[in-house]
Amino acid sequence: MTARTLLQAADIQRALTRIAHEILESNRGAGDLVILGIPTRGVFLAQRIAGIISNIEPGSQVPVGVLDVTMYRDDLSDNPTRSTSPSHLPVNIDGATVVLVDDVLYSGRTVRAALDALTDMGRPAVVRLAVLVDRGHRELPIRADYVGKNLPTSHSERINVRLVETDGDDLVEIVGER
Amino acid sequence: MNSVVAFVGAILPSGEIADIVVRDGLVESLSPGAAPADAEVVDASGLRVLPGLVDLHTHLREPGFEASETVLSGTQAAAAGGFTTVFAMANTDPVADNAGVVEEVWQRGVDAGYATVRPIGAVTRGLEGETLSDIAGMANSRAQVRVFSDDGKCVFDPLVMRRALEYVSTFDGVVAQHAQEPRLTVGSQMHEGAVSARLGLTGWPAVAEESIIARDVLLAEYTGSRLHVCHLSTERSVEIIRAAKARGIRVTAEVTPHHLLLTDESAQGYDARFKVNPPLRSESDVLAVRAGLADGTIDIVATDHAPHPSESKECEWGDAAFGMVGLETALSVVQLTMVESGLMTWNDVARTMSTTPAQIGGISDVAGQIAVGRIADLTFIDENARRQFSVASLTGKSSNSPYVGRELPGRIVHTMRHGYFTVRNGVVVDTEVVAASVRNHGRKAQHNG
Amino acid sequence: MRHLLSAADLSRETAIALLDSAEVMAETADRPHKKLPALRGRTIVNLFFEDSTRTRISFEAAQKRLSADVINFAAKGSSVSKGESLKDTAQTLTAMGVDAVVIRHGSSGAPHLLANRGWIDVPVVNAGDGTHEHPTQALLDAFTLRRRVYGHDSRCRGLDGLRVAIVGDVSHSRVARSNAWLLTTLGATVTLVGPPTLLPHDRSAFPVNFATNLDDVLRESPDAVMMLRIQKERMHSAFFPNEREFGLTWGLTAERFAAMSPHTLVMHPGPMNRGLEICSVAADSPQSTILDQVANGVFVRMAVMFAVLTGNEDV
Numbered sequence: 001m002t003a004r005t006l007l008q009a010a011d012i013q014r015a016l017t018r019i020a021h022e023i024l025e026s027n028r029g030a031g032d033l034v035i036l037g038i039p040t041r042g043v044f045l046a047q048r049i050a051g052i053i054s055n056i057e058p059g060s061q062v063p064v065g066v067l068d069v070t071m072y073r074d075d076l077s078d079n080p081t082r083s084t085s086p087s088h089l090p091v092n093i094d095g096a097t098v099v100l101v102d103d104v105l106y107s108g109r110t111v112r113a114a115l116d117a118l119t120d121m122g123r124p125a126v127v128r129l130a131v132l133v134d135r136g137h138r139e140l141p142i143r144a145d146y147v148g149k150n151l152p153t154s155h156s157e158r159i160n161v162r163l164v165e166t167d168g169d170d171l172v173e174i175v176g177e178r
Numbered sequence: 179m180n181s182v183v184a185f186v187g188a189i190l191p192s193g194e195i196a197d198i199v200v201r202d203g204l205v206e207s208l209s210p211g212a213a214p215a216d217a218e219v220v221d222a223s224g225l226r227v228l229p230g231l232v233d234l235h236t237h238l239r240e241p242g243f244e245a246s247e248t249v250l251s252g253t254q255a256a257a258a259g260g261f262t263t264v265f266a267m268a269n270t271d272p273v274a275d276n277a278g279v280v281e282e283v284w285q286r287g288v289d290a291g292y293a294t295v296r297p298i299g300a301v302t303r304g305l306e307g308e309t310l311s312d313i314a315g316m317a318n319s320r321a322q323v324r325v326f327s328d329d330g331k332c333v334f335d336p337l338v339m340r341r342a343l344e345y346v347s348t349f350d351g352v353v354a355q356h357a358q359e360p361r362l363t364v365g366s367q368m369h370e371g372a373v374s375a376r377l378g379l380t381g382w383p384a385v386a387e388e389s390i391i392a393r394d395v396l397l398a399e400y401t402g403s404r405l406h407v408c409h410l411s412t413e414r415s416v417e418i419i420r421a422a423k424a425r426g427i428r429v430t431a432e433v434t435p436h437h438l439l440l441t442d443e444s445a446q447g448y449d450a451r452f453k454v455n456p457p458l459r460s461e462s463d464v465l466a467v468r469a470g471l472a473d474g475t476i477d478i479v480a481t482d483h484a485p486h487p488s489e490s491k492e493c494e495w496g497d498a499a500f501g502m503v504g505l506e507t508a509l510s511v512v513q514l515t516m517v518e519s520g521l522m523t524w525n526d527v528a529r530t531m532s533t534t535p536a537q538i539g540g541i542s543d544v545a546g547q548i549a550v551g552r553i554a555d556l557t558f559i560d561e562n563a564r565r566q567f568s569v570a571s572l573t574g575k576s577s578n579s580p581y582v583g584r585e586l587p588g589r590i591v592h593t594m595r596h597g598y599f600t601v602r603n604g605v606v607v608d609t610e611v612v613a614a615s616v617r618n619h620g621r622k623a624q625h626n627g
Numbered sequence: 628m629r630h631l632l633s634a635a636d637l638s639r640e641t642a643i644a645l646l647d648s649a650e651v652m653a654e655t656a657d658r659p660h661k662k663l664p665a666l667r668g669r670t671i672v673n674l675f676f677e678d679s680t681r682t683r684i685s686f687e688a689a690q691k692r693l694s695a696d697v698i699n700f701a702a703k704g705s706s707v708s709k710g711e712s713l714k715d716t717a718q719t720l721t722a723m724g725v726d727a728v729v730i731r732h733g734s735s736g737a738p739h740l741l742a743n744r745g746w747i748d749v750p751v752v753n754a755g756d757g758t759h760e761h762p763t764q765a766l767l768d769a770f771t772l773r774r775r776v777y778g779h780d781s782r783c784r785g786l787d788g789l790r791v792a793i794v795g796d797v798s799h800s801r802v803a804r805s806n807a808w809l810l811t812t813l814g815a816t817v818t819l820v821g822p823p824t825l826l827p828h829d830r831s832a833f834p835v836n837f838a839t840n841l842d843d844v845l846r847e848s849p850d851a852v853m854m855l856r857i858q859k860e861r862m863h864s865a866f867f868p869n870e871r872e873f874g875l876t877w878g879l880t881a882e883r884f885a886a887m888s889p890h891t892l893v894m895h896p897g898p899m900n901r902g903l904e905i906c907s908v909a910a911d912s913p914q915s916t917i918l919d920q921v922a923n924g925v926f927v928r929m930a931v932m933f934a935v936l937t938g939n940e941d942v
Contacts, residue, residue: 068651071665071693076937083644084651084933086782120660367735375827376635378735378759378804383828447743448736492744493712494734496757 001175003160006151009170012132015148016045019130020052022146027097030060032125034093036067038102038114039085044165045132046101063090067100072113093122099146103161105131108142133172135159181597181618182206184213187223188558190548191528198227200554203597203619208550222558225591228528229548230262230555232535233505234325234354234432235408235480238264238295240286241279242271247485247575249283250609252505253292255483255574257600257607259505260590262555263536263545264293264483268300269330275300275311277319284321290609291616292600294555296539299323301342301353305331308338310345317349324540327354329408330455332390334360339394343403352430352538354406355394357415358456362386367496369442369457377445379495382457384412391415395422395429406538407431409482411456413466420475430538432480433467435504435511440464440580450491450498451580454484471530472521478535481508485576503579506572510586513561518587524561556594563589573606628934630742630751634762634805639785639812646770647782648930649923655692656926663929666695669726669936673754674717676702676732681897682754685921686729686763689928695936698725713737714746721747727936728752735759750935758799764896765805767927769813771916772851774923775892787814792844794820795855795877795904796866798827802896803855807835820844821855821877824866841877848888851916854879854895854905874903884909892916 007015027033030053037046043066050064066088100114111129118127130146135153149172153159157176164170185198190208199207199217213219233256239247247255249266256264266283268274274283280297287295299316303309305328316323326346333339333355342353363386368374370381391407395418398405407419410431419431436454441461444452452458470476484501491498504511512531516522522530536546544553567586569577593601598615600607628641637645655661671690675683683699690697700720711719717728727750730738735757742751755761772789773781791810797803797819810817817835819826830837838844845852857873867873874880879893884906893905893915901907910917 071651071663071933073665076665077669084648086651086654116664120662121658370828372829372832375829376804376832378757378801380758381828448739449744489712492714494732494737494740496734496736 003173003175005171005173007149007172012148012170012172015132016048017052019146019148020049020056023049023099023128023130024053024056026145030057030062032095032097033099034063034065034091034096034124035099035101036065036089038100038110039066039068041161041163041166042102044163045103049101049130065090067114067117069110069113069117072116074109074113087117087121089121093118093124095123095125097126097128098124099128099130101130103132104159105129105134105144105147106137108138108140111142112140132161133159182214182217183594183597184217184219185222185227185556185558186213186219187221188225188227191226191228191524193524196227198222198548198556200556200594200597203554205548205550205552205554208548220592224560224562225558226524226561227548228260228524228557228559229532229546230557230593230595231260231509231531232263232539232541232545233261233481233483233508234265234478234535234539235329236264236266236483236505237269237485237501238266238283239485240270240283245487245575249286249295250290250292251573251575252483252485253287253290253295254606255503255505255572256293257593257595258573258590259507260509260557260559260593261505262293262557262593262595262600263296263541264505265296265298265325265539267329268298268327269305273300273304274298275303275305277312277315277321280316280321280323281319288616289613291595291612293595294545296325296541297321297323298325298327298329298354301326301328301333302338307331307334310338310342313345313351314349317351324349324351325354325406325538326351327356327408329354329356332356332358332360334390336393336397340397340401343397343401343405347401347403350540352404352406354408355390356408357387357390357394357410359386359389362389366457368445368453369459371442371460373442373445377448379445382455384414384459384463387412387456388414388418391418395419395427398422398429399425399427403428405429409434409437409456409480410467410476411437411459411463413463416466416470416475420470423475430477430534431475432478433471433476434482435479435508435515436502436580437467438464438471438479438515439511444580445495448495450493450495451502451578451582453495453498453500454502455500468515468519468521471516472526478530478538479508479512480535481505485574486578487576488578491578501578503572503574503576505574507567507579507581507586509559509590510588511581513588514586554594554597556592557590558592560589560591561587563587565589629938630738631762631931631935632738632742632751632753633760634765634809635760637762637809637812642766642769642809642812643783643785645766645927645930645934646773648933649766649770649926650782652692652926652929653923662692662694664694665933666690666693666936668696670696670698670724671727671729671932672698672700672720672725674700674720674728674730675754676730676737677755678703679731679755681921682731685924686754686928688925690932692925693929693932695932713740714744717741717747721749725749727932729754731755733757752931752935755801757801759801760805761801762805762809763924763928763931764802765809766931767920767924768806768853768894768896769809770923770927771894771919772892774919775916776850785813786810789815789851790818790847790849791815791851791853792818792820792849793853793855794841794879796825796857796861797821797855798825799858799861800855806853807833811835818844818849822867822873825861842883845883845887845891849891851892851894852879852887854893856896856898857900857904870903878903879905879909881906881908884912889914894920897921
């Protein structure tokens with residue numbers, strides 16, 4: 001097993017800053033924006049993006065929340081799942097522009113579950129998707145609107161995202177058998 | 179078939195080595211080196227020989243419950259377990275409370291030939307606990323009933339118990355009491371203790387047994403009659419019997435193999451194979467009944483072999499039947515709990531599983547001893563064997579054994595009844611062969627007589 | 628968690644994980660759309676050999692909130708009343724493709740048999756067995772207590788240091804048994820209170836205190852007092868002289884309630900015998916958690932069904 005670093009802390013910071021700018025640009029400001037992170041690491045990425053946005057646009061307070069998708073997964077009967085965690089919507093999302101944030105986009109199934117969960121909680125005007133890493137291999141017609149880094153991978157490889165909040169440092173690495 | 183057999187090199191209960199010559203159903207000689215030329219020689223070196231085991235407490239289930247056991251299948255199980263005599267309990271359907279039923283059971287035992295079947299008569303008509311059954315009729319029948327019991331039910335009414343004790347003494351009989359205070363055991367499912375409290379099963383308190391035994395030994399003292407206490411199971415029951423014997427009261431007591439080994443912890447998984455009456459007790463009770471058997475307070479081991487069909491055990495604990503089969507495991511369990519623990523010798527095993535049960539049952543003239551000139555009822559065991567007990571190890575009709583899946587010491591190699599094999603080299607002899615031996619033996623016995 | 632058979636089997640970690648999961652389920656109750664798709668396509672049979680409309684409806688609501696297909700089976704009027712065995716009933720139902728069995732049974736240990744005898748191979752949840760256990764009731768009681776004490780700060784917490792008195796027919800109560808185990812596992816100190824005739828003879832099995840004087844126990848201001856339902860059939864079996872005396876001695880009467888600490892919560896698993904083991908003033912007071920218990924029952928049972936059907940190893 002070999003691990004190769006793909007993004008350092010500074011790379012991650014730059015990618016998130018760019019994503020924050022792109023969100024503001026396409027949304028034409030921070031109005032009606034709600035950022036929801038998908039547990040576990042998506043939550044912290046969402047908080048970071050919201051922090052960057054309020055630095056770019058002083059005075060704007062973008063609501064940040066948590067969207068747990070465990071109950072909406074399509075593999076509940078096959079795999080031992082992790083425990084559910086609470087969702088937290090800071091505001092009513094009806095009519096809002098919701099940006100979902102996750103660390104890695106892979107099959108697209110997590111995002112599919114997130115869209116279903118969102119539907120049960122309200123009716124946003126627009127839903128966008130931001131991910132730190134897009135590693136390809138989609139199994140559903142889903143794409144990200146904001147991508148930190150596109151990383152072509154093989155199925156046998158694994159992408160590890162480490163964040164200060166959960167793992168003590170910021171790092172993205174690829175682990176593969178070669 | 180050769181009717182002279184010489185077992186060469188067998189180890190007597192005392193430890194002495196003997197060559198046992200059996201001719202025409204009787205023991206002819208025990209001296210080493212006495213094998214006659216016409217004998218079929220069986221190498222018995224290394225095998226322990228015991229007087230054919232006598233079980234004072236067997237449920238053969240026939241008539242009425244033939245799906246569980248019959249006289250034939252039950253005595254085959256008996257032979258497989260080394261028994262040559264079984265006393266058949268009266269709780270059949272119809273109840274063995276008259277000469278007709280006991281003679282029928284007795285005759286079936288004779289015909290099957292695997293063991294001597296001595297029917298036990300009910301104390302009260304229909305086991306109802308109210309009026310005495312046809313005690314004289316049964317005693318004077320061909321079955322010659324000497325043991326009377328309502329087992330399964332307690333002779334609860336003290337007046338009925340007093341009368342029964344007095345009445346059976348006419349025939350030198352004995353009342354074998356199932357000691358269970360019925361009001362203290364309404365709905366009882368298992369021993370009342372920490373485990374029953376945890377499992378939420380209605381308790382069967384020890385005092386329900388002890389209070390009846392205490393009453394009955396006082397009645398036995400008062401009437402001067404013989405009392406036998408079935409399947410004694412608690413520490414204080416042992417103490418009561420010990421005190422009664424010290425006072426000279428004519429009381430004897432039995433313990434089952436399962437009460438020597440298993441505790442109420444077995445109920446943990448709600449596996450109804452461990453549901454039995456009286457229930458499996460606590461660890462201290464188990465140690466007390468072992469000590470009581472070792473010091474002679476408890477006279478004998480009796481199996482309380484109680485076959486039940488699988489549907490009566492493969493169900494909720496509360497709905498399951500009480501009882502477990504035990505003929506084929508009794509000797510192994512006694513070896514495990516009493517001999518291997520150093521509490522008893524093989525002489526003690528012979529005494530508690532053959533000699534004394536024969537005495538209590540009134541058949542000591544024909545069973546319970548290995549001696550020249552006596553009927554050749556013999557059990558040969560390989561005490562060094564170890565066997566994994568499984569359903570396939572069971573010969574009887576039912577498989578409700580608590581020992582399935584357990585390793586047990588000892589193995590029955592040969593069982594000989596009245597001079598013919600019922601088990602040979604660990605295999606139960608075919609029904610037809612045994613039946614032929616019975617006819618053969620009958621002719622010789624007539625000729626000899 | 629493969630099965631939920633008894634509260635005694637639950638570790639502290641598992642119990643807290645279930646309560647936390649129930650918190651997640653509770654949040655969904657405030658949404659306009661309450662249904663979750665988690666158990667879509669899974670079929671659950673509620674096998675009720677004993678009548679209990681409340682418990683059955685609570686399980687059914689929980690299962691339906693998780694989108695499971697629910698089959699309700701009541702023994703009354705079925706082949707069971709014609710003598711079919713538990714084994715045959717269970718095997719028949721699972722042959723129809725059931726993914727989990729919730730069982731309520733009058734015989735202690737019936738759920739253990741279903742789970743462990745190899746008759747069927749699906750998760751089994753105990754919805755109350757004889758006088759043995761009622762683990763989901765204990766979980767909902769623990770959940771209710773935790774919420775009352777810690778409010779929205781409940782997650783990841785046990786019940787450490789809390790003192791709970793459980794009062795009445797302890798011997799025959801599966802609710803008392805399950806709570807004795809679970810609340811103790813979660814760190815609470817439990818006292819079982821009742822007449823000696825209705826307490827277990829051998830008390831060494833339980834990691835709890837026993838008492839016979841309710842007033843002494845209440846004087847210690849426990850955090851909660853849980854009144855058990857007194858079953859009608861006990862009243863005719865010489866466990867106590869009469870209803871009135873029982874109520875006066877071991878019931879939560881208006882006088883007792885008035886003298887009690889205002890911080891002691893009043894719990895009851897229901898259905899109540901008002902005026903017997905509990906007075907209406909207490910049952911309807913702000914200290915009463917009785918309706919919370921009913922509501923929380925659904926969340927806890929959602930968490931349990933989710934745990935057994937998704938094979939979650941943490942829970």
